[in-house]
Amino acid sequence: MRKLCVILLTTLCVASIGAKVNIMPLPTSVLETNGTYVLHEGMTIAYTHKSLKPAADYLSMLFSPATGFGFNVRKDQTGDILLRLAKRRNDADESYTLSVTKEGIVITSASYKGIIHGISSLRQLLPHEIESASLVTDIMWSVPTVEVKDKPVYEWRGMMLDPVRHFYSVDETKQFIDQMALFKFSKLHWHLIDSQAWRIEIKRYPLLTSKGAWRDATKQDIDVLCEKESREHNDPNMSLPQKYFKTIDGQRMYGGFYTQKDIKDIVAYAAVRGIDVVPELDMPGHNHMATRCYPWLGCAHDGTDPLCVGNDSTLKFCKNVYKEVFKLFPYGYAEIGGDEVKRTKWESCPLCKARVEREGLKDMAELQSWFTREMEKFFNKHNRRLIGWDEILEGGVSPTATVNWWQGYHKDVVQRATDGGNEVICCPTTFCYFDYAQDSMTIKNLYANGVVPKNLTPKQQSLVKGIQANVWGEFIPTVGRMQYMVFPRMLALAEKAWTAESQQDWEDFNVRLIGQIKRLDAMKINYRPLDAGYTRGFNVWHK
Structure with a gap:
């Protein structure tokens, strides 16, 4: 009798969920x-x-x-x-x-x-x-x-995709854009270069893709670890897709890149779906691949990171690259990165030290700020506003730059940035790093807690552009793995970015999320099953 009651109750719950209008994010x-x-x-x-x-x-x-x-x-x-x-x-x-x-x-x-x-x-x-x-x-x-x-609360409702660490094709990128559109995201932050690869064609510097888009996966730690995980857990979604390997000079190499034609295609595809594609080409750090292709870009000309910002030729390179980028992306923002720069290289570089002295700078943090301001002038000249990770605040930044708050353990970033008049996009590690491991509390912690800090003045709050999740690709070698890490928590982020806080209710969201699972099934999304006794057959939570 008890078993029959449970089945009847489950059926009633599912019927109730199905009969109700269930739109995510929750409308006004x-x-x-x-x-x-x-x-x-x-x-x-x-x-x-x-x-x-x-x-x-x-x-x-x-x-x-x-x-x-x-x-x-x-x-x-x-x-x-x-x-x-x-x-x-x-x-x-x-x-x-x-x-x-x-x-x-x-x-x-x-x-x-x-x-x-x-x-x-x-x-x-x-x-x-x-x-x-x-x-x-x-x-x-x-x-x-x-x-x-x-209507949305925030203009910037973003997802950041990283095809550098592991590559996604044009069609796979479009599929991700389709999924974003269903839940009313507005920005695809596209991380296109890093130390592991260069993924965007720059015609003035062809080696960046002919050489920099490819690597020996047997010598790249993230690739080795992904393959190890795949073997040990019999998980094909952790194995690098064979379609992204080719033989170059007799050596089997992993990689790929987007031609400028590909870029225009993806940007146009996203625009039809109401999404702006915002490029990020990280500078001056995370540039090992660029310096490997063109050694003169580095301080010691030895193919190591970071870029030598004391060298006028390096500055010219950066501007030439972005000049081509601006022609591909028609929107008012572009991302320069600026995070995790190993400035110790600059301390022993004659050109960097000379730049510090010539510009009257105090230290290497101010040298990076000088570089950021120089690039921002170039951005502004081309009708673009600069966005950078929160390290750009170190050493000073112009009030027209926008800050990506990613270091969740630095809880005062939003306050400091907005005090200086800077706009902020909130994507802290605390809640918004979708490559981080998930557990039974992941979605609730994201939804029930404040991604945007609570203790902001009305003026500071007005400078918060929105919320974004970051999908770093080090240990996400396939679309299947990416979907598993992103869904269904992407739905929680969508609602945090769209719906007024006064309307957000965890228990209500929890029930509505169950009603969305069959939609994800119909889209053949390899989402992570819900925890707390979730069963796919009944689509209910057992508390």
């Missing part, structure tokens, strides 16, 4: 009424402004595979699904209204991105099978009648 307001609208063959997706055509095509592309329906996409003021741009257009306004009645569906926003967010919410009102890449039969594609009014 949802008014549900009694009724449904059913998608059907030959229905019209209309858009009121020519700028919304990519969004209409995107919506058709999303719904066609699972439904098998053909959609008529056209510019019009009426349609079964209408994408409507508000009369007062404002590209900075990401708010939207989603109205579903028995007669049809209307998504209204003052911006393209707002329309995309409305599409993401519409997806989540449909049965989870809508995410299938192939035809699903014997299902009614019904949408509950509802009025959703929604």
Whole structure:
């Protein structure tokens, strides 16, 4: 009898979860009424402004595979699904209204991105099978009648992807962008160079990719450790994909890179989905691969890190690289890194010491600040604002630079940065390093605690641009492993970055997260199963 009661209770819980409107991140307001609208063959997706055509095509592309329906996409003021741009257009306004009645569906926003967010919410009102890449039969594609009014708290809702330590193809990167779009992320911070590899084609310096994009995996510690883990635990997701190996001069090498054509393709793909791709080329540290390709970039010309910032030729190199980068990424921000610089090399470098004396600098920390300011002037000249990891605060930084707070153990970074007038993106190790190991408390700790510090003044709070998670790739050699580390905690981060804190409730999120698991299944995402007695069959928590 007890077993029967448990089964009945479980069934009731699942039914309750399934019947409820479940949109993540939680919208500002949802008014549900009694009724449904059913998608059907030959229905019209209309858009009121020519700028919304990519969004209409995107919506058709999303719904066609699972439904098998053909959609008529056209510019019009009426349609079964209408994408409507508000009369007062404002590209900075990401708010939207989603109205579903028995007669049809209307998504209204003052911006393209707002329309995309409305599409993401519409997806989540449909049965989870809508995410299938192939035809699903014997299902009614019904949408509950509802009025959703929604807007984000933060502009910067980011995910950082690191294809340097381990490479992801163009298609794999696009797949990640698709997953981000479903949960209304706005920025892909793309970490494109580091000591282990250089992944972006720079035409002026071809060795950076012809040589710097490849390495001997048997001599790279992170690759050796990943393969060891794969063997010992029989886990193919920890083994470097064979498709990223090739023979160069008789030697088997691991790697890959993005051509400038690839970059433009990915940037355009993300833009359709409402996501800005923000490049990071870390300087002046983390540049072992660059100095290996062009030894004159380093202090001792010996192929070691960091870049020699006392050398005018090195400075010219940095600017030439970013000059090509700016042509590929059309957005107002670019990331320079600036973290973990081994400045001891500079202390014994005649050119660096001469630069310190000539510029009247106090020490090597100020030398790095000088370099950052020089690069920022170059960024500004090209209508870009500089973003750097929080080490750029050391030695002083201009108030127009934006700071990525990553060192969670330095709890005063946000206060210090905003006191100086700097904008901050919060991505502390404490909660936002998605390459860190997970346990039964990981999602709760992220959701229930404040990623943004609590003790900020209103002025300081106004300088917080948003929240980001970082997916460092040292021990994430495959997409399968990446998905396991990212999902489902990415959904918690999405809600922290979008939904007003006053609306955030762990117990409510916990229940709604269960309702999203089948959607992740339909998308074939290799997520980490939920803890605390979670069972995939029933999708419930056992407390």
